[in-house]
Amino acid sequence: MTDDESVDILPLLDELRAIGQNGLMDADSPYDRERNERLLELASEYYGKTIDVPPAEVQDRLEKELGYATAKVGAGAAVFNDDGKILLVKRADNRKWGFPAGGVEPNESAAEAAVRETKEEAGVDVRVDELIGVSHREAGKSSPHSIIHLQYLCERTDGRLQPSHETEDVRYWDIDDVPVWHPGSRKLATDAYELWSEMNEKQ
Numbered sequence: 001m002t003d004d005e006s007v008d009i010l011p012l013l014d015e016l017r018a019i020g021q022n023g024l025m026d027a028d029s030p031y032d033r034e035r036n037e038r039l040l041e042l043a044s045e046y047y048g049k050t051i052d053v054p055p056a057e058v059q060d061r062l063e064k065e066l067g068y069a070t071a072k073v074g075a076g077a078a079v080f081n082d083d084g085k086i087l088l089v090k091r092a093d094n095r096k097w098g099f100p101a102g103g104v105e106p107n108e109s110a111a112e113a114a115v116r117e118t119k120e121e122a123g124v125d126v127r128v129d130e131l132i133g134v135s136h137r138e139a140g141k142s143s144p145h146s147i148i149h150l151q152y153l154c155e156r157t158d159g160r161l162q163p164s165h166e167t168e169d170v171r172y173w174d175i176d177d178v179p180v181w182h183p184g185s186r187k188l189a190t191d192a193y194e195l196w197s198e199m200n201e202k203q
Contacts, residue, residue: 009050011138014146017043018070071136072147075113076101077126077154078192085172086189087156089121091182092168098182099151099189110150118154122170123162126154130199132192137184151188153195 020039027033076099079087088097100118104110111128118126132151161170175189 009046011146013043013047013050017047073104073110074101074147074149075104075110075117076149076151076188077114077118077128078132078151078189078196079118079124079126079154079156080193080196081156081172083172084193084196085174086192087118087122087124087161088171088173088178088185088189089163089167090169092166094182095168096180096182096185097173097178098185101149111152114150114152114154119159121164121167123164124159125157127157128152128154130195132188132195135184135188149184151192153192153199 016039020036020043023036023039024033027036077087078099081087087100089100090097100114100121102113102117102121104113105116108116114128115126118124130153132153135149135151137147137149163170175186175193178186178189181189
């Protein structure tokens with residue numbers, strides 16, 4: 001490996017976390033439990049060093065994740081106005097523009113999550129019209145964990161644009177005018193626009 005090359009350690013840490021968490025569920029002896037707890041401690045320590053979050057805080061987050069460790073599931077909404085501009089939120093964490101989106105909560109469908117997140121982050125009510133697609137985001141791209149993301153084409157039904165504690169701004173954008181995109185969002189926006197255009201042509 002040359003000095004210019006670097007290793008993306010987050011996928012490794014994500015796998016170590018999953019091995020440790022799943023191992024705790026299957027541990028038959030105190031020695032097995034101790035080994036798997038150590039794996040979680042190491043993952044927490046190096047998550048903290050990699051994403052600049054205190055290891056204790058990372059450990060607390062990991063301990064709250066009960067059950068068998070799997071990929072996270074997220075959902076987002078693509079909403080267009082009559083002029084074909086897309087609704088985007090400026091995220092408070094990285095100040096980049098992306099869709100209203102977030103993690104799917106327990107006992108909630110991905111479509112329900114997309115509707116909820118749009119209301120929470122952008123202030124508007126929407127209904128789901130169509131699934132645009134399903135994508136995989138590797139650990140470290142926009143989260144320390146790998147994510148299965150479902151993107152929905154939605155239609156605004158009520159409400160008014162209003163940011164939340166998670167968003168600094170909310171507005172409709174021409175796709176080509178967005179200054180800084182949240183990672184992966186531009187391609188999703190393009191796919192959403194193509195589907196929206198096809199649906200409008202059929203009406």
